[in-house]
Amino acid sequence: MADGLPPDLLAALDLVAFERQPDGHFRAAAPLPDWLRGHLPPDAEGCVTPAASSDFLAHFLAIAADTWDGPPGGRLMSGPFTEPGADGVERTLEATAIRAASGAWLLLGLPLMRYTTTQRLLQAARDEALDVERTRRRHAEREILLHTIVHDLSNPLAGLRGSLRLLRADALPEDDRELLEIAHRQADRMRDLIHDVLRAFRREVDAMMPATAAPADAAETLRQTAQLLGPRAQTAGVPLAVDAPEALPAVADARRLERALMNLAENAIRHSPEGGTVRLAAAVDGREVRLTVEDEGPGVPEDAREALFQRFASLGEQRGQIGLGLYTVRLAVESWGGTVGYEDREGGGARFWVRLKRPRERLA
Template structure:
């Protein structure tokens, strides 16, 4: 608990120190801000004075002994009236003398300066020269600086002096125009007394802060000891008695604060724990029921795993059956060829009819070999796509161009049977897809449509686009697909009727379309036939297409 007290005291001390530091800095900024505002006011007063003098063409003052005309003015500077001589004073001369008066009284002083000097006495110092350079580049409109002269601090303020109409009377020969920067006026204010006041204020605030910290630490220690430590000791004893089995529910602190609430809560907790022990058997039974339910879930998961394994076995069996047919044909053809080769080994040259018979069986071997290759490739494609081993190469593809290519591929066969292949002119159809896989899908769909279409029929391709997807339908005028079998035609090795085929084409299409994030289904065509429809999303994360 002592560490907690030290931590709290340290936190409060740090917070107070930061607060006093921030207040001291704020006070210093306020004081310096006030001095800066005074400097601006003095600057404006000097500018107003100069403007008034310039607007009146200067002022004439009585010439005193020692006064001499300015060597930098070409016009007559002296007039005589009433027996007295008066000497002309320009704005710069009046400003300079006012600055000298103010400096003699120890208040402040100001200096008019320029890069293009008329009077060398007005030459700028380093601070003024750098400030004028900034003003001429329009990088600043005023500057402040604190400098020490003879170990005493002074605030320096400088702002640009612009050429006005009254200034051109004396300075037009220097090429100035109204609005140009003629030079600058710097104001110098002694701030030694101000800094002393700031330092004194900081000392007073620091002293007050330390006294406050010590007072708060004492009060905090007293409160911690009498309001926290003592009740905590009582609570510690109650907890120890409870762990030893000697706790009585009536042992509640009577402090009238949060510790009394905590003690009462602890007493209620102890009673609840006793009740919990009494009902522990019920909880054990409930836990046993939960375990039984978990076992049931495990059994269900095991059943599903068994079904998946059974489906795998069925797939192997069906694949073996499908592979056996072409292999049997190949083997029979090879046996026949072997017999014929043995029979003709000692005979004269084979007749043309014998060669034709052999060519028939060679063609049978070739067709069945091609069928085996297609079947194996289709099965491998399905497995690779479904397990993600076949990486799709997404790119921007024109689906309309692919359709034209596939229609051209089937055009000779369709023409020989009088089948019309129709694709409505829809223009380019950009999609984000694997071009080779989409070509494979279209070839499979057209191949099925050609297979089931009668002669002189029509195969139509319909394309519908909406905001989110692209829908493509390949419709034939064949016998159609019974509604009860429309969901099964996408299963592996499933075939309708006696048409030749492996039963894998639509299964491959389904795997490819779903890998693209789309869907595929079968429906009836009007008035006869079937439609195989698939969708593709209009936008993919793999490539960017502005408009589909």
């Protein structure tokens, strides 16, 4: 018994184990707790004589003799009993006689203490269940609000997209037609972002990031991102520089990769000083494709980096709050088996990077 159950486990269960000695004494397997010392004072060698201190135990030990003298596996329980101890304090105890392969054992415990502990655990479980229910209700209320916001944003956006489609039918100069195409793609992107916000809050990441049959061309996606953001960067006085090979296949969804890069590049433009350059680059790095977006702004404070890709991360006074942008970037990249991160740019500024897997046939 002593070899099978650690003393600290018995103590946690409010149990004390005594090994029956040939002379009729009982030696404790561990130091006695205070409540039992008062009831059954031990002798100098740490042994107790229950029959001399308790009338009930004297009767129980006589009955338990058959169990202890029998084959291993025998057990006899007394049930709860209440009596004053040697210190005059009345306690409710429970005794169990066990015949184990290692010898004869007597277990003494406080059933009321175990009952109280059980009640406390049950109450804690009830409180936790109530907390879960309150949290569920709050989430349901937030989802209803979110659906309402999405609905209110979707209606005017649908009208805007319809107007842009009508303009496509007009004979426009080439420069105006290019701006119209950019506006149309940005409207489509806004529609997708609204849906992504809803999906992100509902944690439907798999539905939000479906797998694609063909890999994305990360280099071409990077160039398209720069083209889409060209007018905005020009207005902000922030030149865009692109460094990418002709083609660079990566495991990703091309459309969602473009939106992820748009998020990173828009942040870079927003936080760059006028005249600063935003650099977008793509390159092979071993078995991965590495995409980077750099700016010459203030960078990200050290204490804000741990939560950088969480919802509504705050980046301090210099960069403000970033909403869901980097959060959705992380969800997308991780759904493809990639990683996303941040590091300081040499010479000042921020560098956000995305690592994507290369298609297997390209690794040879």
